[in-house]
Amino acid sequence: MEKRHDYVLWFEECNLESIPIVGGKNASLGELLSAEIPVPPGFALTTKAYKRFLEQGGIKKEIFKILEDIKPNDMDSGEIASKKIRAVIENTPIDENLQDYMGEFYRQLSKKCHVPAVPVAVRSSATAEDLPGASFAGQQDTFLWIRGIDDVFTHVKKCWSSLFAARAIYYRTKMGFPHDKVEISVGVQKMANAWVAGVMFTLNPASGDRASVAIDANWGFGESVVSGECTPDNFIVNKISNEIIKKTISHKTFLYTRNPEKHCIIKQDVPAERQDTQCVVDLDVIELAKIGKKIETHYGKAMDIEWAIDKDTPGKAKIMILQSRPETVWSDKKVTPVMSKRSSALEHICAGLVAGRKVSN
Amino acid sequence: MADKSFPNPHEIEAIPGTEGWERMYPYHYFFSTKDKEREAYENNTFWFNDALHYPEPLYPFDIIWDEAWFLGLSQFNTRIFMIPPVYGVDHRIINGNVYISPVPITDPEEVQKRIPLFMERAGYYYENWDRLHEQWEKKMTGIISDIENLEVKQLPAMEDISVVKNGIGTSSGYELLKTYDKLIDRGIRCWQYHFEFLNLGYASYVTFVDFCTKAFPDIPLQKITQMVAGIDVILYKPDDELRKLAKLAVEFDLGSHIGDDTKNVEDVIAALQSSENGKKWITAWEKAKYPWFNISTGTGWYHQDISWNDNLNIPMSSIRIYIKKIIGGHNIDRPMDQIKEERKRLVHEYRGFLKTDEDRQTFDQLHGTAELVFPYVENHMFYVEHWFHSVFWNKMREIAAIMTDHKFLNEPEDIWMMSRSEIKEALWDLVTAWATGTKGYGPLHWPEEIAWRKGVYQKFKEHPPIPAVGTPPDVIAEPFTIVLWGVTNESMTAWTKLRKIGDPDKVNEIEGFAGSPGVVEGIARVCRSVEDIGQLKENEILVAPTTSPSWAPVFQKIKGVVTDVGGIMCHAAIVCREYGMPAVVGTGQATTIIKSGMKIKLNGDTGRIYIER
Numbered sequence: 011m012e013k014r015h016d017y018v019l020w021f022e023e024c025n026l027e028s029i030p031i032v033g034g035k036n037a038s039l040g041e042l043l044s045a046e047i048p049v050p051p052g053f054a055l056t057t058k059a060y061k062r063f064l065e066q067g068g069i070k071k072e073i074f075k076i077l078e079d080i081k082p083n084d085m086d087s088g089e090i091a092s093k094k095i096r097a098v099i100e101n102t103p104i105d106e107n108l109q110d111y112m113g114e115f116y117r118q119l120s121k122k123c124h125v126p127a128v129p130v131a132v133r134s135s136a137t138a139e140d141l142p143g144a145s146f147a148g149q150q151d152t153f154l155w156i157r158g159i160d161d162v163f164t165h166v167k168k169c170w171s172s173l174f175a176a177r178a179i180y181y182r183t184k185m186g187f188p189h190d191k192v193e194i195s196v197g198v199q200k201m202a203n204a205w206v207a208g209v210m211f212t213l214n215p216a217s218g219d220r221a222s223v224a225i226d227a228n229w230g231f232g233e234s235v236v237s238g239e240c241t242p243d244n245f246i247v248n249k250i251s252n253e254i255i256k257k258t259i260s261h262k263t264f265l266y267t268r269n270p271e272k273h274c275i276i277k278q279d280v281p282a283e284r285q286d287t288q289c290v291v292d293l294d295v296i297e298l299a300k301i302g303k304k305i306e307t308h309y310g311k312a313m314d315i316e317w318a319i320d321k322d323t324p325g326k327a328k329i330m331i332l333q334s335r336p337e338t339v340w341s342d343k344k345v346t347p348v349m350s351k352r353s354s355a356l357e358h359i360c361a362g363l364v365a366g367r368k369v370s371n
Numbered sequence: 372m373a374d375k376s377f378p379n380p381h382e383i384e385a386i387p388g389t390e391g392w393e394r395m396y397p398y399h400y401f402f403s404t405k406d407k408e409r410e411a412y413e414n415n416t417f418w419f420n421d422a423l424h425y426p427e428p429l430y431p432f433d434i435i436w437d438e439a440w441f442l443g444l445s446q447f448n449t450r451i452f453m454i455p456p457v458y459g460v461d462h463r464i465i466n467g468n469v470y471i472s473p474v475p476i477t478d479p480e481e482v483q484k485r486i487p488l489f490m491e492r493a494g495y496y497y498e499n500w501d502r503l504h505e506q507w508e509k510k511m512t513g514i515i516s517d518i519e520n521l522e523v524k525q526l527p528a529m530e531d532i533s534v535v536k537n538g539i540g541t542s543s544g545y546e547l548l549k550t551y552d553k554l555i556d557r558g559i560r561c562w563q564y565h566f567e568f569l570n571l572g573y574a575s576y577v578t579f580v581d582f583c584t585k586a587f588p589d590i591p592l593q594k595i596t597q598m599v600a601g602i603d604v605i606l607y608k609p610d611d612e613l614r615k616l617a618k619l620a621v622e623f624d625l626g627s628h629i630g631d632d633t634k635n636v637e638d639v640i641a642a643l644q645s646s647e648n649g650k651k652w653i654t655a656w657e658k659a660k661y662p663w664f665n666i667s668t669g670t671g672w673y674h675q676d677i678s679w680n681d682n683l684n685i686p687m688s689s690i691r692i693y694i695k696k697i698i699g700g701h702n703i704d705r706p707m708d709q710i711k712e713e714r715k716r717l718v719h720e721y722r723g724f725l726k727t728d729e730d731r732q733t734f735d736q737l738h739g740t741a742e743l744v745f746p747y748v749e750n751h752m753f754y755v756e757h758w759f760h761s762v763f764w765n766k767m768r769e770i771a772a773i774m775t776d777h778k779f780l781n782e783p784e785d786i787w788m789m790s791r792s793e794i795k796e797a798l799w800d801l802v803t804a805w806a807t808g809t810k811g812y813g814p815l816h817w818p819e820e821i822a823w824r825k826g827v828y829q830k831f832k833e834h835p836p837i838p839a840v841g842t843p844p845d846v847i848a849e850p851f852t853i854v855l856w857g858v859t860n861e862s863m864t865a866w867t868k869l870r871k872i873g874d875p876d877k878v879n880e881i882e883g884f885a886g887s888p889g890v891v892e893g894i895a896r897v898c899r900s901v902e903d904i905g906q907l908k909e910n911e912i913l914v915a916p917t918t919s920p921s922w923a924p925v926f927q928k929i930k931g932v933v934t935d936v937g938g939i940m941c942h943a944a945i946v947c948r949e950y951g952m953p954a955v956v957g958t959g960q961a962t963t964i965i966k967s968g969m970k971i972k973l974n975g976d977t978g979r980i981y982i983e984r
Contacts (some may be wrong), residue, residue: 217588220724248587250720251713253888254976255591292890347729348586355575355740356494358733360486362578364455366475366846 017059018111021052021199031056033135033195042331045308047301048321050330051122052199053129057137059108060170060194066105069098073174077189080179090181092176099171104163110198112166112198113159119200125322129157129201129273132165134172137193155201155273162198169196202330203268205321206289207232208242210298211337212249212306212313218340220273220312222255223247223299227290230265232332234314240264245288247299254295259288294319294327305334312337380413380840383465385976389827392467395431397438397790400464418463418470419839422959424672426916428467428831430787431793431824432767433673435555436760437462437469439562452496453488454570460852467831470840474850482922490866496571500743503568510564511754514557515662518762521557523550523769525776526805544802547773551798554766555791558759565755572744579741582733586725593887593948598718598738600945602710603755607664609679610923612659613686614703617693623648626694629687632905636683664760668901668921671756674787678761678900679921685901689924696927703927710949770794777801779813780821788821788828835960875964878982883933883958885978886944891931891953892972895965898925912973914965918943926950931973933961933980947975955980 015023024032024040032040036054043049064070076094081087092362120128133152151172155164172178173194182189208227211218226235226242234240240263246256262280269276290298298317305313316333352358380402385392429437445459458474476482496503526543533539543707576599581596620629628642628649640656643649660680661905668685669676696703718738725731771783779797780786786794795811804811825920896911898904904925907913912931915922919942926932930952932943937956949953953975955961961980965971970983 016620078712211461214589219587219589220726221587221721248589248591248594250717251594253591255589257976331604345726347727347733348725349582349727349730349733351733352736354580355736356497358582358737359493359574359578359740360455360489362581363489363574364482364486366456 014111014114017056017062017108018115018117019054019056021049021054021197024054030137031058031195033057033137033197035133035135036195036197037135037195039199042305042308047304047308048328048330050200050202050332051119052197053119053195054135055112055166055198057193057195059111060196061266063102063104063167063170064110067102069102069334072098074190077179080183082183085176085180088180089176090364092179093173095174096171099174100164100167102167104167109163112162116159116162116198119198123200123322124202127158128322129155130162131197131199131201132156132162132169133197133199134169135195135197137195155268157273166196166198170194200320200322202318202320202332203322204231204318205229205327207316207318207332208235208290210302210315210317212302212315213337213340215245215337215339218343221249223249223302225290225295225298225302228262228265229284229289230267230278231275232318233266233275234264236316245290245295245299247295249299249303252296252300254292257288259286261286262289290319291327294329297327298329300333301329305331309334309336312341314338377417377839377843378837378843380465380470381410382419383837386466386830386834389466389830392827392831395467395788395790395824395827396429396434396464400434400462402463402465403774413463414841416461416841417839417843419471419834421469421471422838423697423936423957424670425469427673428828428836429464429469430674430828431790434464434469435558435791436562436672437752439559440565442559443562443566443569447570452492452570453485454491454574455482455485465840466834467828468836472841473847474724475844475846484704493571493574496568497575497740497743500568504747507564507567507597508754511561511759512563514564515754515759515762518554518557518759518766521550521554521766523547523766525773526802526830532728534619541804544806547770547802548795548798551770553797554763554770555795558763559772561755561759565751568744568747569751572748575737575740575744576748579737582737583721586730586734587721589884590721592719593885593944594717596945597714598721599741599745600714601749602707602714605750606757606920606942607705607923608753609663609686610689610920611705612663613924614687614693616652616659617690617697617703619652620690620694621697623652625649626698629691631691632684632688636687639687642802665758665761666753666921667757667761667794667919669919670917671752671760671919674764674767676760676764678757680761681765682902686923688905691919692924692927693840697798700929705949770798771955774798774801774813777805777811777813779817780809781818785818785821788824789817804913835963838959875960878964879957879984880982881933881955881961881964881980883955883961883978883980884937884944885975886932886937886941886954886956886977887947887952888933889931889953889975890972891975892970893930893968895933895971896929897962897965897967901963906967912971914961914967914971915943916962918946919939926952931975932956933958933965933971933973935959935962 017033019028021036021039022043024037025044026037026041028040029037032054039049064073073095076091079087119130119284123367131152131154151169153168156162156165177342179189182192197200206227206229208225209232211224214222214224216224225245225247226246228234228240228242235242241260243260243262244258245254247253248255264277265280266275266277268274302313303317305315313334314337315331318330318332320328320330349358352361381404402413441462446580448454449458456476458476461472461474463470524546526541530542579599580592580595583590609970621624625643625648629639640653643653664679664686667676667678693703714858722731722734725734767786768783771780771786772799774780774786775783779801789797797817800811800813835874891912893910893912895914896907897914898907899916904922907925907928908929909928912933913925913929914933917934917936918932923946926946932947932952932954934941934943935954935958937943941956943954944956953973955975955978958980965982972981
């Protein structure tokens with residue numbers, strides 16, 4: 011008996027053990043959720059869904075036949091095969107049961123997000139990242155601002171077909187890896203519709219203070235902050251007491267947002283009345299810092315995090331973590347002791363007194 | 372330093388109508404151009420107004436404590452513990468306001484010579500801290516009981532026959548002189564002990580602060596203090612007693628007897644006598660008085676800082692606030708466990724963020740010592756400034772009463788306009804006249820002189836002091852200067868700014884120290900002393916010259932605090948951090964600029980206050 015669990019899983023249902031069926035990316039989103047780190051909600055289509063699609067659609071044979079035509083060392087034949095296979099995949103309808111599962115999850119996701127036909131990111135999640143020449147990830151596609159179930163189907167199929175991108179085929183052929191052994195999972199995740207966004211370091215990048223969290227924020231999508239184009243609001247939060255210890259409110263002139271028709275990102279002026287307004291309220295700053303600390307604990311090192319406050323959830327700010335990677339500047343620095351070692355507190359006190367305290371800068 | 376220029380101390384002119392004011396204070400407190408060497412020293416030194424201890428000009432008598440700590444602090448630095456780079460703290464006076472300056476040791480060889488001496492001497496104290504401290508407590512309670520038992524006796528028309536029969540051989544006149552000497556001696560002695568541990572306590576604390584700010588450049592000073600602050604602090608005991616009494620009153624259902632602030636304390640006690648439980652409560656109240664009601668309603672530095680014992684309506688009013696809270700279903704206990712837990716967590720987590728074993732070792736060494744010495748830094752005040760002083764001022768009042776009887780003073784409170792050596796001289800005048808059977812000269816001299824001094828003092832009060840004079844230094848090593856007065860680059864800049872503001876009604880923003888984090892907006896209530904706290908309404912922001920433990924109950928009512936005086940370690944800052952309420956302290960002049968009823972916004976993160984006009 012097939013079950014929906016075989017084909018679609020909420021991110022909450024994914025963990026490291028499910029890598030073989032949901033891939034690394036989807037599994038790690040599940041892990042973050044279980045560590046109470048908020049990420050945009052969504053669901054994974056398992057590798058079984060992909061396999062079922064190939065089987066139910068009756069296209070497996072066809073695909074492998076095309077693959078047989080590839081001549082090694084002939085890049086062109088690979089290109090041609092890739093185009094053919096991708097067309098086959100993208101033109102084959104997804105079978106009804108699978109459509110139902112996906113449709114139901116997409117509907118529930120939209121409801122959860124309070125947005126009809128919620129815009130999502132559709133991206134592939136590789137199950138075999140440890141394969142030799144492994145960068146499958148780079149060859150698989152991510153599609154942003156996809157809206158409506160039909161578009162979701164189309165782009166899920168595009169993800170599936172990305173397994174047969176010319177370079178992927180070329181790699182497998184070269185490495186002697188059987189084409190029928192590779193599998194793919196797809197993630198469907200709500201697009202963060204950022205009202206405010208930015209970056210966060212779980213240390214103070216200016217001073218190196220590990221007990222601080224530094225947050226940069228601007229109106230709109232995080233691009234303006236990540237790219238360094240704008241002067242963001244800056245907050246320094248004490249990680250231990252969760253108090254804001256420093257706050258710099260900047261003059262914020264522009265923001266990035268979405269063009270509602272074309273779903274592309276556009277640059278806009280910040281309305282005059284909001285230019286000098288603190289863009290994240292204190293409570294959310296503190297909440298962000300708490301999340302930053304959780305992420306740091308989760309990974310066991312200082313992190314560099316992209317975040318957004320989603321505007322779709324009515325009533326309260328919904329903080330979402332979009333990306334996190336280890337901080338490198340301070341973490342890679344050579345560590346020197348704060349004060350040279352002395353045998354007793356008294357020695358330190360004496361040395362401190364002799365040095366005195368400079369009052370002029 | 373270009374932006375921080377302060378006036379030449381020799382060029383400050385007397386306020387018109389106060390010429391000759393110098394005779395109210397000890398002669399060695401004046402800036403002088405009589406000697407070139409002294410003039411150059413005074414010019415090249417940075418003298419800052421000690422507004423921390425003296426928010427008001429000094430009364431001629433009250434300068435006794437200034438002289439006492441001038442000697443006490445300095446001797447421990449210079450001659451006893453041999454603090455390597457610094458001697459004592461020098462003092463001057465301008466227009467009734469005290470200016471102080473640490474004296475650095477500029478010869479590097481001298482500094483080197485002092486290092487091993489300091490290590491031996493300070494080392495001995497740190498190593499034997501608990502034993503020496505226990506001894507200290509005995510010495511302190513000893514001199515306090517000395518003056519508690521000191522009897523100030525009237526001068527009789529005829530000595531009692533026992534003087535003859537017991538062959539005593541001395542008179543009441545001599546006894547009066549002796550009593551006065553003893554009183555003054557105990558006061559000075561008390562201030563000797565005051566510094567026995569304090570310099571070392573601050574030195575250790577400053578070193579820990581240094582380490583923490585180097586390891587964690589963003590660390591708020593409050594967090595460092597929280598890591599070493601005592602929890603069961605003696606200074607909080609008096610307030611704890613009131614909480615207990617409030618609970619007992621609720622338990623016994625005595626609320627109606629205790630009534631509200633319109634009911635005088637004597638009437639309350641009389642009403643309570645009518646029931647068994649009331650009597651039990653009175654017993655508890657009487658028991659709480661000793662020694663805890665010796666707590667001053669101010670800092671204790673001034674004669675006008677009366678204690679709870681001097682006005683029992685003050686603690687009674689506080690008890691009423693607590694009773695109201697209890698009845699309203701609030702928990703009035705200090706969140707001790709929470710404070711302990713928070714402190715443990717801070718230490719653990721900060722330590723956890725250190726990167727090397729060396730750092731953790733240094734942190735443990737310095738934290739351990741700071742934690743050992745800090746309770747002294749917090750607790751000595753109860754013994755000296757509160758308990759001892761409260762008893763002392765009242766003994767002085769008894770002497771003043773005798774002087775008033777003999778017409779040397781128009782009223783006892785006039786005594787504060789005389790210096791301690793003048794009083795001694797006047798007492799000689801008084802007792803010799805008594806002995807001789809003539810009239811003293813005092814009545815011809817003092818009432819007139821005091822009337823003039825009162826006028827001068829009033830003028831001093833009307834002219835806010837210049838924050839600093841002389842030449843700012845590059846390096847400060849004296850531990851008190853940094854910890855207590857917070858003399859930093861920022862504060863010096865702030866002082867220059869203050870001078871530029873002329874009209875208080877035009878100021879919209881005031882700066883102070885961020886005493887406790889958070890932002891709050893509300894109506895300001897200026898309370899100049901603890902007696903004004905009855906005017907405070909729920910959820911107002913208290914604006915006060917300073918607060919002390921006897922103000923504790925008001926913190927239940929308000930939502931923020933602003934003070935003129937105090938640093939990160941002052942009472943208001945400590946209590947506000949406990950209550951999680953914003954505080955901006957050490958603003959210098961908030962009570963001058965802010966008026967009751969004004970809407971203000973205070974930011975305890977940045978130390979700024981905005982006034983809505």
